[in-house]
Amino acid sequence: MRYSRGMAETIFLKIIAGEIPCHKIYEDDQVFAFLDIGPLSAGHTLLIPKEPAETLDQLSDESAAALGRVLPRLSRAVLKASGATAFNILQNNGASAHQAVLHVHFHIIPRFPDATEGAGLGIEWPAGTLDNETGRRLAADIAAALSEE
Numbered sequence: 001m002r003y004s005r006g007m008a009e010t011i012f013l014k015i016i017a018g019e020i021p022c023h024k025i026y027e028d029d030q031v032f033a034f035l036d037i038g039p040l041s042a043g044h045t046l047l048i049p050k051e052p053a054e055t056l057d058q059l060s061d062e063s064a065a066a067l068g069r070v071l072p073r074l075s076r077a078v079l080k081a082s083g084a085t086a087f088n089i090l091q092n093n094g095a096s097a098h099q100a101v102l103h104v105h106f107h108i109i110p111r112f113p114d115a116t117e118g119a120g121l122g123i124e125w126p127a128g129t130l131d132n133e134t135g136r137r138l139a140a141d142i143a144a145a146l147s148e149e
Helices: 011-016 061-082 132-147
Strands: 024-027 031-035 045-049 086-090 106-111
Touching: 011 031, 024 061, 031 061, 045 061, 061 086, 061 106
Parallel strands: none
Antiparallel strands: 024 031, 031 045, 045 106, 086 106
């Protein structure tokens, strides 16, 4: 496995290695899925790459593609098994973005609209505004950075 610079061994690497037990749902050569031990709702599932990258921007294209292939199928399975009518996908990058385990991971969080407890993820979205000049400049800067990739 390729480690990101300075990446410590995480609980997720220990789960992949079988050193810590989990409720495994899916595994292939590149990804691993299991139930979250601190679920926000019934069926709360984590999908992680086996490649030990701390944040999404550090992940290889191959591992990102593997996550993208599995995420829709896994989401459908979580919905079917849990009986949820909707779900959130959550993926945080860095401590200031509320990432607790420094290993890329996606949360699939089933939503139960009629439930008062364990309904899933609560989200506040304090939307701002985007003026035309700022939008033009940001879009150009992001496009230029992307072309350097």
